[in-house]
Amino acid sequence: MTSSIKDATEANSGGIQTFEVTKFSSIQIVAYVLSLIVTFIALYLAVSGGDVINPASRWIFGLLFFNFAVISYFAIGLVGQISKLLKQGKEAKTGARLHIYYVRLFIFAAAMPAILIAVFSAFTIGRGVQTWLSGQVASAIEATSSFGKETIQQTSDAARVDILAMASDLNAAAAQYSSSPNIYRSYLTSQTGRRGFVAAYLYNSNGAIIEKVERPTGAPAPLKPKPEDFATARAGDVYVNIDHDLIVRTLFKLNGYQDIYLQAVRLPKPEQLRLVQQAEQIVGAYRLLETRQTQLQVVFALAYLETVLLVAIGAGWLGLASATNISMPIARLASAAERVRAGDLSVQVSPDYKLGELTTLILTFNRMTTDIQNQRDAIEKSRIQAETRSAFIQALFEGVSAGIISLDADHKILAANSAAARLLDVSMPELFAKGLFEIAPEFAPIISDVTRNVGAQGHVERLTGNRTLIFDIRATYAGNDLVVTFDDISSQIAAQRQAAWKDVARRIAHEIKNPLTPIQLSAERLASKFAKEITTDREVFVKMTDTIVRQVADIGRMVDEFSDFARMPAPRFELADIGEIIRQAVFAQKITYSEIEYIVQLPPEAILIEMDARLMVQAISNILKNAAESIAQAEMETTTRPHSHKIEVKLNLEINSARIEINDSGVGFPLKDRNRLLEPYMTTRSKGTGLGLAIVARVMEEHGGSLILADRQDGQAGGSVIMVLPIGEKTNSLQGVVK
Structure with missing residues (x-):
């Protein structure tokens, strides 16, 4: 359609x-x-x-x-x-x-x-x-119709009277019809004109015209009467016919003649004809x-x-x-x-419209979308740059070893890196859930001193697991947020202390060892030369000289340890079986401490590691010696029940390291300041020098490993020392060599 x-x-x-x-x-x-x-x-x-x-x-x-x-x-x-x-x-x-x-x-x-x-x-x-x-119109129409009928009737009556008079005169002149035809025609013409007719015709009963008289102009054509018209005339009546144009035709039988009928024709008056026709039209239209x-x-x-x-x-x-x-x-x-x-800002609407206002609106819309598109592109570009910077900052944030925590005005954690959770020994969800001050209340005094213009800094000690760590804390404002950074400086301080003690040990070894030999020689000469000459309190003299010699020997041994600690040689790395090294160290300790039961659990195959075998034997021997001394101290302190004399040595091979675990049944390690036992001259025994663990820690450090002091994991009394040695690619490729 x-x-x-x-x-x-x-x-x-x-x-x-x-x-x-x-x-x-x-x-x-x-x-x-x-x-x-x-x-x-x-x-x-x-x-x-x-x-x-x-x-x-x-x-x-x-x-x-x-x-x-x-x-x-x-x-x-x-x-x-x-x-x-x-x-x-x-x-x-x-x-x-x-x-x-x-x-x-x-x-x-x-x-x-x-x-x-x-x-x-x-x-x-x-x-x-x-x-x-x-009704009024109908009455007027009826009156018009009556007027027309009356007019026609009057015309008909007048024609009837005139034709009867004319017929009477013609009947009187019937003799001239045959004898004097010309005179009769003149008389007929005179009668026609005098009676107001325009034409007169004499018909026989067959309808043939015998005689006629017509006006020179205006006379209508003759109209032959119908048989019924003749019948009316024979009956002695006048037949009158008025047609649509009001032409009157009358027909009458002349009794003075043999079979002669007179037809007279009369024309209507023009005014009369017009009125009658109008009346007929009006009446006809009304009827229709x-x-x-x-x-x-x-x-x-x-x-x-x-x-x-x-x-x-x-x-x-x-x-x-x-x-x-x-x-x-x-x-x-x-x-x-x-x-x-929906996010599509590239859309444009065609402004091809006839209405100017709508065209202006569409153009404005197109400009708006273009502006928004440009702004969004700029924002997107800024967002990408911000994300790049954020990724860089996040990488930097996560890459640093120090812990970083951002706090709001209520000291709620806004952000933290993974190092912060690692240093505080908690998970990230726990760190955000509990907050910094609940996990590390030691930080509060330093953080509370910070102002918007001046930051705060300090060191605190915190017990984390089995270790006492020293944290360097710095706090400052960044806008409305408080940024706290902290790092474990225990190793740095230990290294500083170890370096300081090495220098002290070297000086002590130099200053003390020089006079020890003359003192020892003098005491020995006094004992050999004057022991026989002294008669009174000779035993006291001998005992005192022996004491001097013995103490000088002890001081010499201590000086030797100082000297060894200060002049510890650089390790010489070569492949060695760590299992065999453990066996050598255990064997030497069994001879010295035969009353102690040693339980050694080693893999059947050789575990080859690049290391200095001599230093590693010394380190393991020091740990075993400390374990034996710890068992002896525990035996003296335990008087109510028998004490077990047992040292367990285990070697476990992990993915990238070898783990040596030495468990004893001694007194164990103190919980506080446990890591400081790895520093020089830190000891819990009255006769110890405090250099054994320091030397072991230094050996492990030289080998890229670590030394951990812990409690036994099986719940029994005693201490546990864990030595972790890294295994390189070369070491891994040589695994599987069976001893």
């Missing part, structure tokens, strides 16, 4: 459903115009009438019914389009509701005046027809109108109904077309706005 146009612009790809707009084709526009013309022609014919097409004739009805079919076609199309728009409106297609509103508005604005005019016209025409057919009153009203009603429908249909399609010019760009704007909402 119509061509369908769908909003297929670039804005329509954003997911919004748009309406469909239909429009007339060229043929339909021509058909609509012709339908209007046919309606007006039908109205004109119904009002004007005519000789060819009378009012309310079948031609008018045919035109109107055909036109109504055409109008119904357009009406069905409009109703279908409105129904489609209603359906699309329910489906929330953009612009459909606006179209419906405009169609309703246009139809109402156009149809209401047409309906009012139609109702008014139907009322006035109906009243007019009723007025035409009212009276018989077709209902048909005429139907014609007018149908014509006005078609007019209203055409106006309403035209207004509806005009509303659709006008609404399209408004709602189509609005629909495209809505679709484009939906795409913008």
